[in-house]
Amino acid sequence: MNRFTDIDVTSKRLPAVYGYQNQQLVSIEKALEPIEPQINDLKVYIKTAKKYCHFPSEHGLTRDESAAVYIYTMECDETSLYRLLNNALRDANRQNIKIWFPYLKLFDTALDKLPTITGDVWRGVPLFIGNSFTGNQVLTWWTVNSCSSSVNIIKNFLGNNESTLFLIEIINGKKVSGYTAYEGEDEVILKIGTQFRVKSDSLEQSNQSHIVHLVELDDNDDDDELVISPMKNLSVTSNSGASTSANRVPTQVTDNDQEHKLCPFANKGTCRYKDNQCRYRHKKCQNYDSCSQDKCLLAHAPRSPSQPSTGNRKECKSGIECFNPDCKFRHPEGWSACDDGTQCINYDCISNHAYGRKQKCRDGKQCKNKLCKFLHPNNDTEQSGIKDVKYEDGKLQLSENS
Template identity: 60%
Template sequence: MNRFSDIDCSFKKLPPIYGFLSEELVSIEKALEPIGSQIANLPYYIKIAKTYCHYPSEHGLTRDESASIYVYTMEWGEQTLYRILNKTLRNENRHLCKIWFPYLKLFDTALNKLPTVKEIVWRGITEDIGKNFHENQIITWLIVNSCSSKVSVIKGFLGNKKNSTTFLIEVLNGIKINIKNTTVMNRFSDIDCSFKRLTPVYGFLSEELVSIEKALEPIESQIANLPYYIKIAKEYCHYPSEHGLTRDESASIYIYTMEWGEQTLYRVLNKTLRNEDRHLLKVWFPYLRLFDTALNKLPTVKEIVWRGITEDIGKNFHENQIITWWSVNSCSSKVSVIKGFLGNKKNSTTFLIEVLNGIKVSGHTEHESEHEIILRMGTELRVKSDALEHPKGSYHVHLIEINGENNNDNNHALILASSINQMQLTTNQNSSQPKFNKWKQNAITVAGGNGQGQELNQLNRPTGIFIDKNKIIFIADCFNDRVVEWKCNANEGQIIAGGNGKGNRIDQLNCPTDIIVDQQNHSIIIADRGNRRVVQWLNQKQQILIHNIDCFRLTMDKHGFLNVSDWKKNEVRRWKMGEYYNEGIIVAGGNGQGNQLNQLSCPLFIFVDEEQSIYVSDGGNNRVMKWRKDAKEGTTVAGGNGQGGNLNQLSHPEGIIVDDLGQIYVADYGNHRIMRWCEGKEEGEIIVGRNSEGNQLNGPVGLSFDDEGNLYVTDRWNCRIVNFKIIL
């Protein structure tokens, strides 16, 4: 995906290029003939492009025209065509462009036959060049500029790089190329769907360790131009390595991650590993020995990783089924990488895998930003539960790596909790986020529901909630001035903070509205709204963390920053954990009360995603706002069309949660319903509430999910917490 970041940062002023328009239209072979000296093995790549390009085309492109686009999008290293072309287009010596004229004529003719679009598109670069751009500045991008209409594609490329720049571009004459059969990131979807039972592969372990050239010599007849790709791998691999890999060992990993078409090494290897004729593997033994030696020197990880495939194979996976993946399995520790690859494909399957022996190869691959984790060939996995169906017919499969004595649910829960803390898909509960479609419509009361009161089986205007992995519910029992812990299936709760009457003593609370539970040290952080302070309770000891703040909601991000909404100052501030002696920094709002994109009006609940974007339920403006990290203003992602009950409206929104698919769940307080919005959509959908008596809500505020995807709602005026079961 590097063409999305091939951005000119020089602000040069150069004369335009137009002489190519008078060129004769020729075949792609003829058009690129003058470039042959600049790009090794170019005829081979042209052959791939003509074989796999989108032809016949519904837009009337010839095969050569379609191939001219396809070859531009291909990636095969530093000599990739688009890199050489764009480098030339940026050069002040415009005469160097002349040999490109035949290709530019063919390429331009192809683009002119495709539809143009007016929409928002995205680009990104892993450099902090944004400070060089100023309001009303006019710039010219002198090259061919690849963009994506999906921000998830750019996010997948950028990863979590600190110093990066994202471009949001309103285009008027974008050309929609939608190249089919693109090879980017396909190793993440190279998944065996056959459930074959094969004998394991281990004979390679007795092979002598040799150079990568010698190791791959027996494969040369299967992969055209293999020595050339070996040369690239040895030149660009991560060497010297902090883990002690030799150059050949590092190159054995690098070449596995390279993409150059149907004969890409990993495809040929994995196809052989899945073949029932195990004798075919013998020619691969020298390479497998080198590759395995390299992997053994890299760190192993226990965490959650992701894979995905653009097919709806999820329905073939069932609870406690044991499967073996016979190939080398590329995964990513970042779900955004897989989302970027899958896009919005309707019939796709995403795999969430709890790995025990993953090999962290990121840093040794061609695409470092993909955060790659490798599972060795022959990895055994257990299906945690039946596949869950997403919207649009896609599936989500939860797998657990099997590893002898370590294969028990307690270990899996620890891995899962650790990964979720790292990803921080949610910040007000210690559980993974659902990616599911529907919930049962009959609400089950799980706390309170015995009328308004202060008895242990009652609640009084509850607000924020937190659900732990044992389904214990922690409740900010606002009008009872206490925090209550309510165990699963219990008939009453237990007071764990406050409960000593309304007041401002250190052991008292005054209308608490939100809580964060740190289960490692058994402490809770409370938004003590009536006392205008944020307090911490630890083993019945109290400490004021933040003074003089009209706090309403709290959330903690993965970096340990505490975010607090101030409903009177119409802002959200952030503090580093343990450093509360300062005023914090404003991360949303702070420009007075109002309805402009840089303003808030009575901000209530907040949510921080893994990229530190802040979502704010902007109650007074009846909208949900998203403020990206370091942004000066937000964007409206739900509501914003005035107060009302239509599907494009909200009425005083409160609780919000955003799942890892970017779906925004909103407690629509005034409409007594819970809605789900997809960013960029004009309307949301009602998932529960505002219906029959069984799911009737009266002023929903807090939202949470448990680790099974069941939905919990604070039903404020009914003084209870209700649960809507996920439909499996």
């Protein structure tokens, strides 16, 4: 078993984990001092992590924070750090997790600085547990959960028979590739306490393995909301060119639809539905916070009287550098995050973008390389032809470039 297959196969309910966020940040040596009796050669592992971790970091991680991520991904023996940590997180006696609080604070601080990604990720377990998951079931994973954006990576850790593969639609994953002890695993971490809804009953494959489709829930999701699409005809091939397919049953968006939420996958270009099929909106209204058009088909801020005012919101930890356009926290004056995220191809865009956006070509308009993979001026208008999108007279108006 490794961290990608380290999954709690029981369905027991556990108390929430509180308190580690209030700890003071300390060095990794100090943070892991209480754990030293449990891990053989811990000092050697810490030294290795600090030597080989990704530092300096373009995301602003300190050496200790980067080492906290690196040492979590180190595969050693039965006393690997991630195994002991996740075992403690599964313990119903929450007193036993407190010795991990200094490390969890350091680890969580590091994750907060790393890019947040949405899309599909995978993890699995070499056990026959698929029948334990039924459609609409809501579950919480209180451990740190390592996933991969590549299904082949996970399949390498599973046997051919009687295994369970998890396909997870995430909205708050943390991209840790480049910070781990093993390159090429496309690792994404889901934080402690991530909650999911089972999309549909598990799908049994011809080799007796199961696929379970999970959808990450955010704080605004209604637990009583109906699940829309069954996981029908989903398959994962067993060869090196593994592929997935799914026939979904989307909800049609109508003028009377009151769900005005922005699709969490649209801005990153990973939504599987077309604009007129997705249950959510794919473009923000230019009057996002104040639109008075009841039939506007663009996305708006939640229309809730209990929504806190800007002055009462907590300050965003990323401050002026936050790249999440839907961040609910307060930012300094002048902050701006691009709605298109890593998919933005506007050369002149000066808003914040998540790590991974195509870089600007240093030659700009003077570039003569037709195969150049970098971003050039006017790429956005040349490719799409659309200059602006707005709502007027009850219709969507698209202003096109000449």
